[in-house]
Amino acid sequence: MSFTVNLRDVTLKYGDADALADVDLTLEAGKIYGLLGRNGAGKTSLLSLIAAFRRPTGGDVLVGGEPVWENAPVVSRVALVREGGDFDDADTVKDVLASGELRPSFDPDYAAKLADKFELPLKKKVRELSRGKRSVLAAVTGLAARAELTMFDEVHLGMDAPTRDAFYKELLAEYMDRPHTVVLSTHLIDEVANYLEEVVIVDRGRVLVHQPVETLQGRGATLTGAADRVDELTEGLELLAEQRLGGTKSATVAALDADLRARAAAAGVEIGPVGLQDLFIHLTNPDRNGA
Numbered sequence: 426m427s428f429t430v431n432l433r434d435v436t437l438k439y440g441d442a443d444a445l446a447d448v449d450l451t452l453e454a455g456k457i458y459g460l461l462g463r464n465g466a467g468k469t470s471l472l473s474l475i476a477a478f479r480r481p482t483g484g485d486v487l488v489g490g491e492p493v494w495e496n497a498p499v500v501s502r503v504a505l506v507r508e509g510g511d512f513d514d515a516d517t518v519k520d521v522l523a524s525g526e527l528r529p530s531f532d533p534d535y536a537a538k539l540a541d542k543f544e545l546p547l548k549k550k551v552r553e554l555s556r557g558k559r560s561v562l563a564a565v566t567g568l569a570a571r572a573e574l575t576m577f578d579e580v581h582l583g584m585d586a587p588t589r590d591a592f593y594k595e596l597l598a599e600y601m602d603r604p605h606t607v608v609l610s611t612h613l614i615d616e617v618a619n620y621l622e623e624v625v626i627v628d629r630g631r632v633l634v635h636q637p638v639e640t641l642q643g644r645g646a647t648l649t650g651a652a653d654r655v656d657e658l659t660e661g662l663e664l665l666a667e668q669r670l671g672g673t674k675s676a677t678v679a680a681l682d683a684d685l686r687a688r689a690a691a692a693g694v695e696i697g698p699v700g701l702q703d704l705f706i707h708l709t710n711p712d713r714n715g716a
C-alpha cells in the first residue's frame with residue numbers, strides 16, 4: 426500500500442465556523458513535508474483529519490487510496506504526535522513507551538535507545554516531567570512508532586535548542602534508514618528548512634502554497650553589494666528585509682525575474698537565497714491577501 430495522502434474538496438467546521446475550506450492537497454509517499462501556517466490557520470485541524478482524529482464535514486480524506494475515517498488497518502499505519510503528547514498524566518514514562526506496542530509497527534528496542542539518548546526518566550510520571558521532557562517523550566513515541574506516515578504537530582516546541590537539533594537529526598537518520606512520509610508542523614521555520622523537501626502553507630483554512638522548498642525559496646532573493654547599487658536595483662520593489670553595514674547593503678526581494686538577475690550581475694551585486702521564514706511572513710501577510 427502506498428501511503429499517498431489525498432484531500433479532495435475538504436471542509437471542516439467547528440459549529441458554524443470553517444476551520445478548513447475547499448482543501449485539495451496531495452502528499453506523495455516518501456517525502457518530508459513542512460506544514461506552516463500562522464496561529465489558528467488550520468494546521469492541527471488538517472493533521473487531525475489525516476490521522477482520522479476528526480471526520481471531515483465535507484469532502485474526502487484518503488490515505489493510501491482509502492478513506493481513512495474508521496479504517497483501522499490504515500489508521501494503525503499512521504502516527505500523529507501532538508505537542509505535549511496525548512498522555513495520561515498518571516502514567517510513568519515507562520508505561521507510555523510500553524503502550525506504544527499497541528501499534529504493530531512500534532519498535533520497543535528503538536524506543537528504549539531513544540529514551541536513553543534523550544535521557545528520559547523512565548520511572549517518573551508524565552505529570553512530573555518538565556515541558557521539554559514531555560515534548561521529548563512525544564517525539565520518541567512518534568519516532569519509535571515506525572509508521573508509514575508520521576506527523577509531528579509542533580512536537581518540538583518545548584525542547585531546548587540542542588534537543589531540537591538532536592531530534593531533527595534523529596528524524597532524518599530514521600528517514601534515510603527507512604523511507605516513509607513525514608509531516609512536520611512548525612513555527613520554527615528556518616530551523617527546519619534544510620530538512621524539508623516540500624512546504625505546505627495553510628492560511629485561514631485554505632492551502633495557500635504547496636511547493637518544493639527550493640522552488641519556493643527561488644521565488645525571491647537577497648541582493649548584497651554596494652548600498653547605492655542595491656538601492657538602485659530594488660527601487661520600487663517590495664522588500665521583505667533590508668540590512669545595512671557601512672557601505673554594504675542586503676535587501677531581500679519577494680520576486681526575482683531574469684531582468685533583475687541580469688542587472689544585479691552587471692552591477693556586481695551578489696544574489697543569495699531568501700530565508701523561508703521571510704517568505705512565509707510575506708506570503709501570509711493579511712494586507713497582501715486582502716483580509
Ligand SMILES: Nc1ncnc2c1ncn2[C@@H]1O[C@H](COP(=O)(O)OP(=O)(O)OP(=O)(O)O)[C@@H](O)[C@H]1O
Binds near residue numbers: 462466467469470
Ligand atoms: N475544538 C475546537 N472547537 C472550535 N474551534 C476550534 C477547535 N479547534 C480549533 N478550532 C478553530 O479552528 C481554527 C483552526 O485551528 P487549528 O488548531 O487547526 O490551527 P493551527 O494552525 O494548528 O493553530 P496554532 O498554530 O495556533 O496551533 C481556529 O480558528 C481555531 O480557533
